[in-house]
Amino acid sequence: MWIFGTNILGGIILSVISVSLTLAASELTLRHLGYFPGFISKYNNNFRPVKYLEVRENFLTDSEGVFKANPEWNWEDPNITINTEGFRGNEFSQDIEESRSSILFLGDSFTWGASADPITSSYVDIIASYNYMTFNTGIPGTGTKQYAYLAEKYIPILKPDIVIVMFSMVNDLSDRDPMVPHQNLYHITNASWLRATDKNGNYMTPEDAYTYYLSQSNLILPDSPKPTLAEPQLKRILLQTVIGTYLWYEITQLSSTNKANSRPSNEVKPGSDWTHNNLIKNERFIKTNLRKIKTISENNDARFMLFLIPKHPELKQPWKDVKHTLHIFKEFDPFVPDFLQTEDYVELPNGHLNNSGHQKYAHFIHQSIKAPTR
Numbered sequence: 153m154w155i156f157g158t159n160i161l162g163g164i165i166l167s168v169i170s171v172s173l174t175l176a177a178s179e180l181t182l183r184h185l186g187y188f189p190g191f192i193s194k195y196n197n198n199f200r201p202v203k204y205l206e207v208r209e210n211f212l213t214d215s216e217g218v219f220k221a222n223p224e225w226n227w228e229d230p231n232i233t234i235n236t237e238g239f240r241g242n243e244f245s246q247d248i249e250e251s252r253s254s255i256l257f258l259g260d261s262f263t264w265g266a267s268a269d270p271i272t273s274s275y276v277d278i279i280a281s282y283n284y285m286t287f288n289t290g291i292p293g294t295g296t297k298q299y300a301y302l303a304e305k306y307i308p309i310l311k312p313d314i315v316i317v318m319f320s321m322v323n324d325l326s327d328r329d330p331m332v333p334h335q336n337l338y339h340i341t342n343a344s345w346l347r348a349t350d351k352n353g354n355y356m357t358p359e360d361a362y363t364y365y366l367s368q369s370n371l372i373l374p375d376s377p378k379p380t381l382a383e384p385q386l387k388r389i390l391l392q393t394v395i396g397t398y399l400w401y402e403i404t405q406l407s408s409t410n411k412a413n414s415r416p417s418n419e420v421k422p423g424s425d426w427t428h429n430n431l432i433k434n435e436r437f438i439k440t441n442l443r444k445i446k447t448i449s450e451n452n453d454a455r456f457m458l459f460l461i462p463k464h465p466e467l468k469q470p471w472k473d474v475k476h477t478l479h480i481f482k483e484f485d486p487f488v489p490d491f492l493q494t495e496d497y498v499e500l501p502n503g504h505l506n507n508s509g510h511q512k513y514a515h516f517i518h519q520s521i522k523a524p525t526r
Contacts, residue, residue, distance in 0.1 A: 175395060182394040190391040192401050198501060199344040199365050206342040207358045211291070214238065217331030218298060219338070220291050231270040240264060241276070241288040244310060254285040255521075256310060256454075258299040258445065259318030262461050263290025267504035275505075278514035287312065293338045293345065295324050296441035297331060303445040307452050314521065315449040315456050317442065319481070321463045321472050322503060328437055431471065435480050442484055455525070458486040459517065464503035465494045487520050489513065 188201055210225040220238030227234070235243045257263050257276050265274030280286040287310055289302045299317060307315060329337055330349065339346045339358040346361040356364060390396030442458065449456040458481060463472050470476065474488055489512075496509035505513060 179393055179395055187394045189393050190397055192397060199346070201366060202341075202343045202362075204342075205359060205362050208340040211293075211336070211338065211340055213332070213334055213336045215333045216301075217333050217335075218301065219294055219331075219336065229271060231272045239287075239289050239291070240271075241280075241286065244287055244306060252283055252285045253313040254287070254310065255279065255314045255316055256287045256303070256306060256312040257290060257316050257318060258303060259290040260294050260320050260323060261290070261292035262320050262504060263288060263318045264292050265290070265510075266292060267498045267502060267506055268510050269507060273507050273510055275510045275514035275517060278511065279517055282518055290318070293323075293329075295329050296438055297329060300441040300444040301331065303448050307448050307454060311452060312454050315445065315454045316517070317445055317456075317458045318461060319458060319486075320461045321474060321477070322461075322467070324438070325431065325472055325477060326434060328434060431477070438480060439483075442481075446484065456484075457520065458484045459513075459520075460486050460488050461505075461513070462489065462492055464497045464500055465492075466500060467503055487516070489516050491516070 191201060208225075210222050210227065211219060212222050213219045218238070221234045221240060223234045223236060223238055225234070232240060234240060237244050263274075263276060265271040265276065268274040268277075271277075276286055276288045276290065287306070289299075289306070291298070296317075296319075303315065330353065332355070335355050336348045339348055339361050341358060341362065343362055343365070346356075346358065346365055348361055349355055350364055387400055390400040446456045460474055460481065462474050463469070478486075478488070491512060492505075492509060496505060496512060498504050498506050
């Protein structure tokens, strides 16, 4: 009996040591990756504090106000090739074999190929493998204003057979980004991608943007909606580590969710007026830009096609669901995929398509092109 009890005690001690070492290793790894105890960014771009701000110039705004890739940047990924116009892929040339149809893609990070591994596994590259000549103007962080500008600039030059707008339901619904010469749309830093304008539209340097993001973030997480006597001490202990910080965050989120579920069903939830009003404001802006692209396409004998990219199924913000906004795109006869599942996306907060999603969407685009004109 004594030996049996000793074995149990030894097993418990071994398990405790094993778990402790695993947690310690995980904590060190998270800190090495730039995560801080007591801090969780409220931004979906994983903003985090840094000791020294480092600014990269792999994406810059040119003299026309176009935010694009820097052809002179030394890209670490050998699969990324930037043409002389500042876009990924083929040079923008009219020298196209008559046997190949040409397609001009307009879009953001999804079209750029974000999260495709390698990046040449993106839906634009897969479409090119079907014997199409593709011109890819997809740039992360951009929206319909830049799409329209690039359409007006390049369609008359390239004379593509097809113009495809890849509309992201994640970002493009709230897009009203400025296009100002030599004023970056985003600053790319080791603290993350920092939008270069504040909520009032004022332009910020990288240093100012970092300070702004830092001031808008929650360095000390809010108390649970239902605090207990033990909670302040528990919070103080947990926020000493990165793992504890995220554990505390999950506790407060669960408490907030329970509180939200207890509201009367007819109660207006916080933020619903804001999202509704902004959708109304942005609807006209979005339609104006899409109409410009459609008109310039038709005037140059190009087929105009609009594809909607649904948000990650687990991403909150239901007002970004296709079903809630489809009326905005009705006049453009959009192509809407109904086959994308959670497993076709990279995990949140990234939320881009993974290789499976890119492959499925490329097939969808190809089949839509071959189908009779609707």
